[in-house]
Amino acid sequence: MRLDLGAIAKAGTSKANQTGSWRNYKPIFHQVKCIGCGLCKIYCPEGCVTMIEKKKYTVDYTYCKGCGICAEECSSSDIEMIVEEK
Amino acid sequence: MSTTTLTAPKEQSCTLLASGHTACTGCGEALAAKLVLGAAGSDIIVTDATGCLEVFTTRFPQSSWEVPFIHSLFENSAAVASGVEVALKALGRQNEAKVIAQGGDGGTADIGLQALSGMLERGHDILYVCYDNEAYMNTGVQRSGLTPFDCMTTTSPCGELSWGNKHNKKDMPSIAAAHGIPYVATASVAFPKDIENKVKKALSITGPKYMQIHSPCPLGWRSNPQLTIKVAKLAVQTGLYPIFEMENGKVTKVRKVTTPKTPVEEYLKIQGRFAHLFKSPKGKEEIQKIQEIADRNVEKYGLA
Amino acid sequence: MSTTFIEGSIAVAKTVGVCRPHVISAYPITPQTHIVEHLSELVADGEIKAEYVNVESEHSAASVVLGSSATGARTYTATTSQGFLLMIEVLFNIAGMRLPVVMTCVNRAVSAPINIWNDQQDSLTARDSGWIQLYAEDNQEASDMHLQAFKIAENKDIMLPVMVCMDGFVLTHSFDPVELISQEQADKFLPPFKPEYYLTPKNPLTLGTMVGPDGYMETRYFIEKTMHASLQVISDVAADFHNQFGRFQGGLIDTYKVEDATLVLVAMGSIIGTIKDIVDELRAKGQKVGVLKVRSYRPFPKDEIYKALSHVKEIGVVEKAVSLGYGGILVNEIKSVFYGKPKTPKINGFILGLGGRDITADTIHQVIKETVKAASEEKFVGLNEALIGGK
Ligand SMILES: Cc1ncc(C[n+]2csc(CCOP(=O)(O)OP(=O)(O)O)c2C)c(N)n1
Numbered sequence: 001m002r003l004d005l006g007a008i009a010k011a012g013t014s015k016a017n018q019t020g021s022w023r024n025y026k027p028i029f030h031q032v033k034c035i036g037c038g039l040c041k042i043y044c045p046e047g048c049v050t051m052i053e054k055k056k057y058t059v060d061y062t063y064c065k066g067c068g069i070c071a072e073e074c075s076s077s078d079i080e081m082i083v084e085e086k
Numbered sequence: 087m088s089t090t091t092l093t094a095p096k097e098q099s100c101t102l103l104a105s106g107h108t109a110c111t112g113c114g115e116a117l118a119a120k121l122v123l124g125a126a127g128s129d130i131i132v133t134d135a136t137g138c139l140e141v142f143t144t145r146f147p148q149s150s151w152e153v154p155f156i157h158s159l160f161e162n163s164a165a166v167a168s169g170v171e172v173a174l175k176a177l178g179r180q181n182e183a184k185v186i187a188q189g190g191d192g193g194t195a196d197i198g199l200q201a202l203s204g205m206l207e208r209g210h211d212i213l214y215v216c217y218d219n220e221a222y223m224n225t226g227v228q229r230s231g232l233t234p235f236d237c238m239t240t241t242s243p244c245g246e247l248s249w250g251n252k253h254n255k256k257d258m259p260s261i262a263a264a265h266g267i268p269y270v271a272t273a274s275v276a277f278p279k280d281i282e283n284k285v286k287k288a289l290s291i292t293g294p295k296y297m298q299i300h301s302p303c304p305l306g307w308r309s310n311p312q313l314t315i316k317v318a319k320l321a322v323q324t325g326l327y328p329i330f331e332m333e334n335g336k337v338t339k340v341r342k343v344t345t346p347k348t349p350v351e352e353y354l355k356i357q358g359r360f361a362h363l364f365k366s367p368k369g370k371e372e373i374q375k376i377q378e379i380a381d382r383n384v385e386k387y388g389l390a
Numbered sequence: 391m392s393t394t395f396i397e398g399s400i401a402v403a404k405t406v407g408v409c410r411p412h413v414i415s416a417y418p419i420t421p422q423t424h425i426v427e428h429l430s431e432l433v434a435d436g437e438i439k440a441e442y443v444n445v446e447s448e449h450s451a452a453s454v455v456l457g458s459s460a461t462g463a464r465t466y467t468a469t470t471s472q473g474f475l476l477m478i479e480v481l482f483n484i485a486g487m488r489l490p491v492v493m494t495c496v497n498r499a500v501s502a503p504i505n506i507w508n509d510q511q512d513s514l515t516a517r518d519s520g521w522i523q524l525y526a527e528d529n530q531e532a533s534d535m536h537l538q539a540f541k542i543a544e545n546k547d548i549m550l551p552v553m554v555c556m557d558g559f560v561l562t563h564s565f566d567p568v569e570l571i572s573q574e575q576a577d578k579f580l581p582p583f584k585p586e587y588y589l590t591p592k593n594p595l596t597l598g599t600m601v602g603p604d605g606y607m608e609t610r611y612f613i614e615k616t617m618h619a620s621l622q623v624i625s626d627v628a629a630d631f632h633n634q635f636g637r638f639q640g641g642l643i644d645t646y647k648v649e650d651a652t653l654v655l656v657a658m659g660s661i662i663g664t665i666k667d668i669v670d671e672l673r674a675k676g677q678k679v680g681v682l683k684v685r686s687y688r689p690f691p692k693d694e695i696y697k698a699l700s701h702v703k704e705i706g707v708v709e710k711a712v713s714l715g716y717g718g719i720l721v722n723e724i725k726s727v728f729y730g731k732p733k734t735p736k737i738n739g740f741i742l743g744l745g746g747r748d749i750t751a752d753t754i755h756q757v758i759k760e761t762v763k764a765a766s767e768e769k770f771v772g773l774n775e776a777l778i779g780g781k
């Protein structure tokens with residue numbers, strides 16, 4: 001990071017920014033009916049869904065903004081959006 | 087209920103667009119950029135025009151880019167990328183990275199069109215990606231040359247004398263193709279595998295390539311963030327956003343629309359930017375005009 | 391050393407060539423054309439190994455060299471007047487991104503009305519852009535200055551772009567004897583460009599970030615500080631050049647018969663030559679006059695100018711540009727040099743030569759006459775009374 005040389009930033013440093021605090025809704029990955037299609041991970045604009053094993057996906061709440069795309073697109077309705085308790 | 091949800095593993099999912107960016111919830115442009123980078127891999131150098139993508143990924147001292155990235159101005163992404171590409175050649179480093187230029191629809195089809203034309207004409211080995219969210223979102227949803235007909239934006243409002251944007255969406259892919267470049271493609275965030283295939287294919291071709299990705303903007307389109315993919319899919323299924331590939335000037339592949347065809351109302355009614363069309367009987371006539379645009383697309387590209 | 395009788399533009403192009411630029415990009419505009427045409431010939435003939443990018447506008451020319459420079463390449467562009475104005479957005483960007491691009495600004499008037507002849511309004515509009523601006527007096531200096539420019543720009547403590555300004559037609563299209571710089575000489579003077587940061591997957595950096603109120607001001611401060619540091623570097627590079635080539639055209643400034651002068655004219659660019667002739671003429675008659683050349687306009691060498699002129703009683707500042715609604719530009723900066731100092735000379739400003747208006751011996755004589763008079767607002771010298779008369 002060099003502000004003095006034209007404000008150069010280091011790669012991937014936005015990870016310090018915990019956008020999960022924006023969330024009003026929260027996805028719950030039930031991991032019951034999951035068929036492992038991976039859509040939740042592919043479609044997440046935050047890149048915060050990960051695969052634990054073939055039919056088990058989870059979310060990193062540090063960054064999840066709670067858009068609900070994963071729940072909407074889940075092939076087996078295995079993700080539920082609930083109101084975030086703050 | 088939440089008992090079965092495990093906490094995320096320490097190792098983050100390895101996307102080349104890092105988390106922590108500040109795009110609005112459900113941003114289609116963030117998703118599109120993530121998918122493009124994922125398909126391209128890390129041996130790339132990317133440029134970007136001023137716009138939402140640049141702003142939500144590069145607020146100093148942070149950056150969401152895991153690949154070398156440069157932003158200069160609004161209208162010069164293609165020219166900066168040209169400079170990057172020739173420099174790699176001049177320095178004998180051309181095998182080090184593929185060059186990808188990026189811009190929003192405004193940065194591409196309006197203010198950046200001249201620089202893009204130059205880049206395409208000069209034959210640089212660059213993939214240009216236009217993230218098409220159909221307005222100047224970064225400055226507050228003003229109309230661009232890629233804003234669709236009758237769409238309401240902050241500079242094409244509806245009113246007594248107006249149904250919103252008076253003009254048709256500029257046919258940017260044909261403009262790009264008219265430069266005689268080897269590869270032009272449209273895509274949509276609704277179809278990630280298609281984006282991946284097209285980015286990979288484009289990068290395997292030497293010379294200038296143009297790709298335009300339909301990227302819903304929940305803020306500007308006044309759509310539910312949760313419906314970003316639904317909205318994008320409907321645009322394709324109705325024929326309003328034709329998905330195709332053009333190789334050496336000829337359409338070589340299209341994504342068919344649904345049969346029976348999905349009426350454009352399905353697409354329009356879930357977006358606030360078209361809500362005015364549903365408020366009066368006269369709006370029906372306008373919707374009919376939009377249906378005709380879709381029908382013409384189906385005809386033109388053979389989408390049925 | 392042997393001299394070649396050569397057109398100014400060609401001499402400059404040849405010097406740029408021996409600087410081994412990796413990327414050259416430009417868009418044609420009179421009177422810059424001969425420089426870039428000759429460079430494209432040098433590339434076409436394989437005499438220099440560079441990529442020459444023919445772009446569709448000056449905005450893109452500057453953007454191409456911006457991208458190339460950020461990728462680690464040594465880059466060059468040239469323009470003038472309207473092209474310069476079209477480039478200006480990118481010029482600020484190049485400086486802000488700390489990219490050591492070198493460009494020639496062939497000085498020409500700005501439209502409207504359209505006018506292809508020389509004055510210095512174009513480069514002066516970018517006075518505050520963060521570019522180092524050097525002004526050449528003659529074609530020898532213009533040629534030599536380009537080699538110095540790359541060395542100044544790429545100094546790792548500077549990393550700012552450098553603009554070499556040379557008067558359009560007056561210099562670019564005139565044939566003069568010039569000592570050209572050979573490849574070996576250039577290589578000896580100018581080390582290869584090795585930037586600390588550049589675009590590469592080996593170290594993926596993000597360039598051109600958005601900086602908010604929490605850091606933007608510091609970016610300006612850093613450039614301002616570097617501009618000050620560059621004062622020394624510009625002098626040092628001129629001294630190095632003197633050592634190697636035996637030629638010295640001044641560092642930050644140059645003076646001619648100023649040491650014992652009571653009246654000094656201050657100017658930039660090719661007009662210096664004309665003034666020198668008049669100085670000689672008046673000296674022969676026993677008048678103690680001299681001339682000070684501002685060679686580095688940005689950074690502005692306040693201390694050097696003060697040191698050179700502190701004994702002088704009357705100063706006339708001669709300039710080929712105008713700040714409409716204010717008057718002279720350089721004259722006010724020269725006045726500010728003396729602000730708060732114990733002795734303030736009388737300073738008069740003169741605007742002349744706009745849009746290629748002839749500057750003759752008479753013009754300079756008139757300036758000197760006016761310099762002696764009481765200090766007043768800047769005056770336009772050489773106006774055609776018939777055109778402005780009465781109504
Ligand atoms: C020369 C110039 N004019 C205007 C602007 C203001 N501006 C910045 S981003 C932008 C709109 C970007 O729209 P688009 O390219 O569609 O990208 P989006 O934000 O929608 O992703 C505008 C008008 C600018 N930065 N530079």
Ligand code: SF4
Nearest residue numbers: 044064065067068070
């Ligand atoms: S709610 Fe949105 S941000 Fe959160 S995991 Fe699902 S798709 Fe990602």
Ligand code: SF4
Nearest residue numbers: 034035037038040074
């Ligand atoms: S979208 Fe649903 S079914 Fe598919 S992987 Fe994610 S949780 Fe499993």
Ligand code: SF4
Nearest residue numbers: 109110113138303305
């Ligand atoms: S305004 Fe639209 S494009 Fe911009 S970040 Fe928000 S959702 Fe994305």
Ligand SMILES: [Mg+2]
Nearest residue numbers: 190191221223
């Ligand atoms: Mg846009």
